[in-house]
Amino acid sequence: MSARRIFTRPARLAAIAPYVWMALFFLVPFAFVVKISLSQAAIAQPPYMPVVMLADGWRGLVAAFGALSLDNFRLLASDDLYLLAGLRSLTVAATATALLLLIGYPVAYAMARLPRRWQPVAMTLVIVPFWTSFLIRVYAWINILQHDGLLNKILLALHVVSAPVVWLATDRAMYLGLVYSYLPFMILPLYATLARLDPALLEAAGDLGSSPRQAFWLVTVPLSLPGIGAGVLLCFIPIVGEFVIPDLLAGSDSMMVGQALWLEFFTNRDWPVASATAVLLLAILLLPLLVYDRFQRRQMRRS
Amino acid sequence: MADAIPTPAVEAVSHGGPLLRIEQVVKRFGNVAAVDGLSLDIKAGEFFALLGPSGCGKTTLLRMLAGFEAPDAGRILLDGVDIAPMLPHQRPVNMMFQSYALFPHLSVAGNIAFGLKRAGMPRREIGQRVAEMVALVRLEGLETRKPDQLSGGQRQRVALARALARRPRVLLLDEPLGALDRKLRESTQRELLDLQRRLGLTFVVVTHDQDEAMTMADRIGVMNAGRLEQVATPRHLYEEPVSRWIAGFVGDVNMFDGKVARRDGGRFAVAVPGVGLLNATPPRDPAGVEAVSVAIRPEKVRLSRRPPVADVADASINRLEGVVRDIGYLGGASLYTVALDGDAATLRASVANTARLDADAFPVGQRIAAWFSADDCVVLER
Numbered sequence: 001m002s003a004r005r006i007f008t009r010p011a012r013l014a015a016i017a018p019y020v021w022m023a024l025f026f027l028v029p030f031a032f033v034v035k036i037s038l039s040q041a042a043i044a045q046p047p048y049m050p051v052v053m054l055a056d057g058w059r060g061l062v063a064a065f066g067a068l069s070l071d072n073f074r075l076l077a078s079d080d081l082y083l084l085a086g087l088r089s090l091t092v093a094a095t096a097t098a099l100l101l102l103i104g105y106p107v108a109y110a111m112a113r114l115p116r117r118w119q120p121v122a123m124t125l126v127i128v129p130f131w132t133s134f135l136i137r138v139y140a141w142i143n144i145l146q147h148d149g150l151l152n153k154i155l156l157a158l159h160v161v162s163a164p165v166v167w168l169a170t171d172r173a174m175y176l177g178l179v180y181s182y183l184p185f186m187i188l189p190l191y192a193t194l195a196r197l198d199p200a201l202l203e204a205a206g207d208l209g210s211s212p213r214q215a216f217w218l219v220t221v222p223l224s225l226p227g228i229g230a231g232v233l234l235c236f237i238p239i240v241g242e243f244v245i246p247d248l249l250a251g252s253d254s255m256m257v258g259q260a261l262w263l264e265f266f267t268n269r270d271w272p273v274a275s276a277t278a279v280l281l282l283a284i285l286l287l288p289l290l291v292y293d294r295f296q297r298r299q300m301r302r303s
Numbered sequence: 304m305a306d307a308i309p310t311p312a313v314e315a316v317s318h319g320g321p322l323l324r325i326e327q328v329v330k331r332f333g334n335v336a337a338v339d340g341l342s343l344d345i346k347a348g349e350f351f352a353l354l355g356p357s358g359c360g361k362t363t364l365l366r367m368l369a370g371f372e373a374p375d376a377g378r379i380l381l382d383g384v385d386i387a388p389m390l391p392h393q394r395p396v397n398m399m400f401q402s403y404a405l406f407p408h409l410s411v412a413g414n415i416a417f418g419l420k421r422a423g424m425p426r427r428e429i430g431q432r433v434a435e436m437v438a439l440v441r442l443e444g445l446e447t448r449k450p451d452q453l454s455g456g457q458r459q460r461v462a463l464a465r466a467l468a469r470r471p472r473v474l475l476l477d478e479p480l481g482a483l484d485r486k487l488r489e490s491t492q493r494e495l496l497d498l499q500r501r502l503g504l505t506f507v508v509v510t511h512d513q514d515e516a517m518t519m520a521d522r523i524g525v526m527n528a529g530r531l532e533q534v535a536t537p538r539h540l541y542e543e544p545v546s547r548w549i550a551g552f553v554g555d556v557n558m559f560d561g562k563v564a565r566r567d568g569g570r571f572a573v574a575v576p577g578v579g580l581l582n583a584t585p586p587r588d589p590a591g592v593e594a595v596s597v598a599i600r601p602e603k604v605r606l607s608r609r610p611p612v613a614d615v616a617d618a619s620i621n622r623l624e625g626v627v628r629d630i631g632y633l634g635g636a637s638l639y640t641v642a643l644d645g646d647a648a649t650l651r652a653s654v655a656n657t658a659r660l661d662a663d664a665f666p667v668g669q670r671i672a673a674w675f676s677a678d679d680c681v682v683l684e685r
Contacts (some may be wrong), residue, residue: 198402198404200400200402200404201404203369203371203391203398203400203404204398204404204405204406205406205417206370206371206390206391206392207369207370207371207391207392207397207398207418207466208392208397208417208418208421208465208469209392209418209421209422209469210392210421211390211392214421218417219406222408223407223408
């Protein structure tokens with residue numbers, strides 16, 4: 001009995017830890033954000049009102065919460081800018097994720113087909129770029145893509161083009177940056193499912209009359225759906241909120257939600273609208289997050 | 304059950320040759336020849352077992368028949384047509400995998416229908432054939448289950464039904480009963496055999512389990528180091544092994560190494576150091592060889608407290624004397640280890656336990672006479 005008690009208590013504490021973490025670092029800050037999104041901008045410190053001051057007592061608290069309004073959300077709904085930013089975020093994320101799947105699947109497939117002892121090497125090669133700062137790598141791409149950058153120099157030297165091509169500040173550059181940055185998030189879950197695929201299943205498919213191509217579509221693809229799902233969501237969700245890559249590599253004629261948020265917060269110093277945008281972003285992501293959660297639960301039940 | 308039998312897959316072989324002919328097939332992995340110039344004929348309707356220790360090349364041979372490995376040399380003729388260059392999906396053979404390799408994302412019916420769909424069979428016929436197969440392996444009511452919702456025995460049946468659904472010319476089975484527990488294995492053996500007989504199919508089974516091969520197969524090919532050591536019926540394999548290795552691999556055997564002292568037609572007298580002269584009238588004469596072994600199976604050795612009353616000079620009987628050193632009780636029989644006089648050799652004798660209270664049982668340390676007939680001895684080249 002006593003032994004059980006000794007072991008159970010820390011185990012219970014450990015089970016609570018993630019919830020404490022979530023409450024402390026997600027729920028509480030998010031409650032702040034929601035509260036600010038319902039406030040009005042003000043030239044003050046902090047730059048919004050009303051400010052909840054516990055020193056004012058109960059009466060002050062009631063007054064502060066009574067002054068909250070949905071005005072900022074009405075603004076978001078009335079101005080096309082935010083709607084377009086939201087739509088652009090979704091289309092960019094969808095396009096980039098499709099590209100990532102198209103490129104990541106063959107890479108993961110090839111990795112899983114390597115001789116066993118080479119697979120960890122390939123995996124390291126996929127992960128190694130992560131050892132350098134993400135920002136530095138994006139700036140390196142700016143260097144490569146700029147007017148007199150490496151890419152144009154090579155293309156000119158090979159006589160592929162006769163004049164430097166504009167790469168930077170285009171959607172092309174942005175997609176390149178997105179695919180480059182998120183590729184490991186697509187490859188690793190795909191590789192994990194493909195490496196676990198029993199080769200005997202493909203032999204069985206061949207034995208039962210499938211050409212290698214049919215076996216791929218009828219066996220490999222359906223059985224790698226968990227990896228496809230995980231990879232797609234791991235890329236899609238953060239790309240929707242992506243700020244750095246579109247800001248540094250894409251043109252300035254259109255914005256993603258993350259950029260709109262940054263603009264409101266740092267340029268306009270309008271914390272309430274920025275907070276409302278953040279709430280909007282979360283709302284956009286809620287559906288794919290729920291899908292991901294369901295999907296993970298199903299996986300857990302399976303195994 | 305009876306009306307669920309599909310029409311036999313084997314039509315009369317018009318050219319009169321074997322259904323499957325393996326000619327001088329070689330398969331190397333690096334420097335190692337897994338299959339080393341092997342030739343074998345398998346007749347239509349035969350239940351053929353490839354038996355051997357792990358690493359002997361039996362699975363590689365089976366995988367070459369299925370098309371998963373390409374031979375480096377030689378031909379594999381099915382109905383006279385060389386199938387060696389064909390890919391697995393082009394061959395009229397099917398395989399039942401050791402791991403079963405059931406598609407986890409498909410139901411029982413989906414697994415069985417998989418090969419039929421690839422063959423372009425019309426939908427209606429697929430439904431009929433699947434129902435037929437489900438009935439054949441007695442899986443009614445489980446059609447919509449996924450493989451992970453089935454027991455080991457049920458999975459084995461699905462694998463069998465899936466492999467049989469296309470009515471292959473030859474069904475290849477890789478350790479078909481290896482994953483089943485002992486009791487289930489015995490009943491499944493009978494079912495498999497029954498199925499093969501009723502459908503008139505040709506089965507090639509790979510197994511490392513000699514009991515399994517003995518019970519089921521019409522003929523057994525014993526492989527060692529990429530070659531066939533002997534191809535024979537189970538009885539011939541056991542009673543007339545062609546080599547020391549075969550005699551030792553298939554069943555238990557006592558082996559006495561000696562020199563031929565006298566050869567008189569089919570009768571041998573072999574001088575065994577420390578034991579004496581052993582008489583043998585073997586089924587096969589290792590002609591021209593003097594260094595030989597006399598092999599005798601433990602169940603062919605008889606034991607008693609007193610030597611048999613017979614003419615001592617009778618050359619049809621071998622008699623030896625010794626002391627019981629160890630008794631292994633196996634239920635149906637007991638295995639006695641007898642230390643022969645002179646301490647030069649031991650002899651194992653298997654005695655059937657014919658009564659619950661066995662008055663004839665011998666205790667350890669009992670002085671004992673052992674004898675066996677010269678007709679039961681096999682003389683093998685050393």
